[in-house]
Amino acid sequence: MTxxxxxxxxxxxxxxxxxxxxxxxxxxxxxxxxxxxxxxxNLIAGLIRxxxxxxxxxxxxxxxxxxxxxxPKHKRRIGxxxxxxxxxxxxxxxxxxxxxxxxxxxAERYADINGVVELLGIGHLLDRRPAKLSGGEKQxxxxxxxxxxxxxxxxxxxxxxxxxxxxxxxxxxxxxxLRDETKIPIVYxxxxxxxxxxxxxxxxxxxxxxxxxxxxxxxxxxxxxxxxAEERGEGGAVLDAAVLRHDEAFGMTVLGSLAGxxxxxxxxxxxxxxxxVRIRARDVMIATEHPVGLSALNILPxxxxxxxxxxxxxxxxGLDCNGATVLARITEQSRxxxxxxxxxxxxxVVKTVSFDRANTxxxxxxxxxx
Amino acid sequence: MNWLLDLAPDEWNAVRLSxxxxxxxxxxxxxxxxxxxxxLARGQFWGKTLLNGLVHLPLILPPVVTGYLLLLTxxxxxxxxxxxxxxxxxxxxxxxxxxALACGVMGFPLMVRAIRxxxxxxxxxxxxxxxxxxxxxxxxxxxITLPLTLPGLIAGAILSFAKAMGxxxxxxxxxxxxxxxxxxxxxxxxxxxxxxxxxxxALRLTLISIVISxxxxxxxxxxxxxVGRRMDIE
Numbered sequence: 362m363t364x365x366x367x368x369x370x371x372x373x374x375x376x377x378x379x380x381x382x383x384x385x386x387x388x389x390x391x392x393x394x395x396x397x398x399x400x401x402x403n404l405i406a407g408l409i410r411x412x413x414x415x416x417x418x419x420x421x422x423x424x425x426x427x428x429x430x431x432x433p434k435h436k437r438r439i440g441x442x443x444x445x446x447x448x449x450x451x452x453x454x455x456x457x458x459x460x461x462x463x464x465x466x467x468a469e470r471y472a473d474i475n476g477v478v479e480l481l482g483i484g485h486l487l488d489r490r491p492a493k494l495s496g497g498e499k500q501x502x503x504x505x506x507x508x509x510x511x512x513x514x515x516x517x518x519x520x521x522x523x524x525x526x527x528x529x530x531x532x533x534x535x536x537x538x539l540r541d542e543t544k545i546p547i548v549y550x551x552x553x554x555x556x557x558x559x560x561x562x563x564x565x566x567x568x569x570x571x572x573x574x575x576x577x578x579x580x581x582x583x584x585x586x587x588x589x590a591e592e593r594g595e596g597g598a599v600l601d602a603a604v605l606r607h608d609e610a611f612g613m614t615v616l617g618s619l620a621g622x623x624x625x626x627x628x629x630x631x632x633x634x635x636x637x638v639r640i641r642a643r644d645v646m647i648a649t650e651h652p653v654g655l656s657a658l659n660i661l662p663x664x665x666x667x668x669x670x671x672x673x674x675x676x677x678x679g680l681d682c683n684g685a686t687v688l689a690r691i692t693e694q695s696r697x698x699x700x701x702x703x704x705x706x707x708x709x710v711v712k713t714v715s716f717d718r719a720n721t722x723x724x725x726x727x728x729x730x731x
Numbered sequence: 732m733n734w735l736l737d738l739a740p741d742e743w744n745a746v747r748l749s750x751x752x753x754x755x756x757x758x759x760x761x762x763x764x765x766x767x768x769x770x771l772a773r774g775q776f777w778g779k780t781l782l783n784g785l786v787h788l789p790l791i792l793p794p795v796v797t798g799y800l801l802l803l804t805x806x807x808x809x810x811x812x813x814x815x816x817x818x819x820x821x822x823x824x825x826x827x828x829x830x831a832l833a834c835g836v837m838g839f840p841l842m843v844r845a846i847r848x849x850x851x852x853x854x855x856x857x858x859x860x861x862x863x864x865x866x867x868x869x870x871x872x873x874x875i876t877l878p879l880t881l882p883g884l885i886a887g888a889i890l891s892f893a894k895a896m897g898x899x900x901x902x903x904x905x906x907x908x909x910x911x912x913x914x915x916x917x918x919x920x921x922x923x924x925x926x927x928x929x930x931x932x933a934l935r936l937t938l939i940s941i942v943i944s945x946x947x948x949x950x951x952x953x954x955x956x957x958v959g960r961r962m963d964i965e
Contacts, residue, residue, distance in 0.1 A: 434862045447860040464865030
């Protein structure tokens with residue numbers, strides 16, 4: 362399913378002029394606050410009417426200002442998960458979940474209530490009222506409610522933004538399952554690199570109401586210039602890897618990637634399963650020779666393919682490690698001392714402990730249907 | 732105690748009539764009350780201030796003026812009265828239905844106000860969420876807006892009922908004070924105070940009036956609390 366957006370919309374003195382197209386399994390709309398992400402997703406959902414433009418999803422035109430076409434939100438069959446769960450306070454969790462089913466034509470109901478309840482782990486909450494749920498539980502119920510309307514497209518507007526780290530960690534695996542186990546394409550709004558790198562198959566970067574870049578996650582995440590200043594420290598390469606073996610004795614998992622073996626803290630993922638890791642540029646050291654007597658466990662050989670000035674005293678070095686890109690942020694002083702230049706063969710050094718739960722997640726399984 | 736319960740048939744009728752008139756006035760006001768409250772809370776249109784003023788008019792005008800205006804419009808020769816009598820057989824003048832109309836009109840601003848406030852308190856984002864789940868605006872209103880407005884609806888209905896129980900000026904002007912037909916409790920009490928030796932009767936009806944009003948108030952409190960608990964609005 363392809364989502365095509367080409368709109369211009371003005372809100373006060375803020376204008377959104379965006380054009381993008383994505384057929385990804387989970388497309389992230391990524392950008393700093395005020396970049397127009399939420400406006401865009403509200404336009405797709407039909408919560409706002411654009412001044413001008415065209416929106417289509419899966420070949421169905423939803424908005425076409427030239428033809429005077431605007432499909433109202435209740436006829437779009439597009440599910441939406443809001444940042445503030447927006448559960449119906451006067452209904453039980455079970456009634457909230459069933460709400461959308463009433464309005465779905467019987468022939469188009471594909472979502473099965475037991476399956477969704479199991480997928481999101483909300484079986485024990487069914488009789489409760491929304492007021493009695495925690496933030497994370499509310500958000501899981503909101504996801505379930507949207508799924509049970511059997512949508513053709515699922516929109517998620519910063520679903521984790523109002524939750525604390527523990528709650529985020531609780532929900533992320535459910536969103537991964539959603540992405541991998543259901544066939545619904547997802548458009549996901551986020552300003553967090555950690556979330557985007559972990560979840561997205563494709564990224565659309567928004568800046569000041571315009572699309573700054575779009576493409577597959579791996580390619581976009583390497584472009585540190587696209588990242589907002591406050592998130593730049595989180596930037597880095599995203600590598601798709603697979604579990605090679607678990608080292609129970611030392612509490613580590615060894616991943617195989619293009620760049621070589623990567624040791625991360627022990628994962629519960631089964632052998633062979635895809636895993637996606639994000640290596641923050643600031644966590645990567647560069648050595649000109651294979652280091653000895655060093656505690657760091659991950660040493661990846663590579664060639665310098667890019668040197669970009671970074672913020673303040675830093676430079677950003679791009680390495681080609683056997684086809685995979687790894688980014689490093691070091692000081693200009695180190696670069697000069699080590700005489701790093703394009704084409705030089707070096708070693709990227711990454712500590713195992715720099716991988717945490719926020720940057721190690723389930724990888725996207727190999728695509729069968731594109 | 733005996734003199735208290737020993738009501739004359741006319742007095743019993745006044746009690747029964749008052750309850751009937753107040754109940755009918757309350758129930759008949761609800762649909763238009765919800766509609767007008769919705770329009771005032773959500774609508775953006777020319778003349779909204781005028782409509783708001785019109786709804787509040789019975790609250791500001793002397794009741795006698797409202798009663799007289801009703802007489803002019805809904806009386807036998809009034810435009811609305813003649814039309815309704817001819818096409819639907821509904822006659823208001825000097826009937827208990829007229830008393831109900833007068834009471835409904837007098838309580839209308841109170842009802843609309845209570846409902847409007849609670850409609851304005853409904854989070855429109857929740858309605859938008861219902862829309863994305865496939866509910867058209869009518870369904871959203873019926874399944875989200877209206878249930879969330881329930882406490883306000885109850886409050887509005889009880890206010891309308893209480894106002895109807897106490898209505899005197901507009902009723903007596905519009906439909907007069909006919910025993911067994913339009914003589915509600917206040918009218919009956921007024922009649923007792925106008926005749927020598929009517930003190931005991933006036934006091935009896937006054938006490939009954941107090942009991943009914945208190946019962947209505949308690950009922951609304953219980954109902955509102957039950958609804959509130961069901962919705963977990965803390």
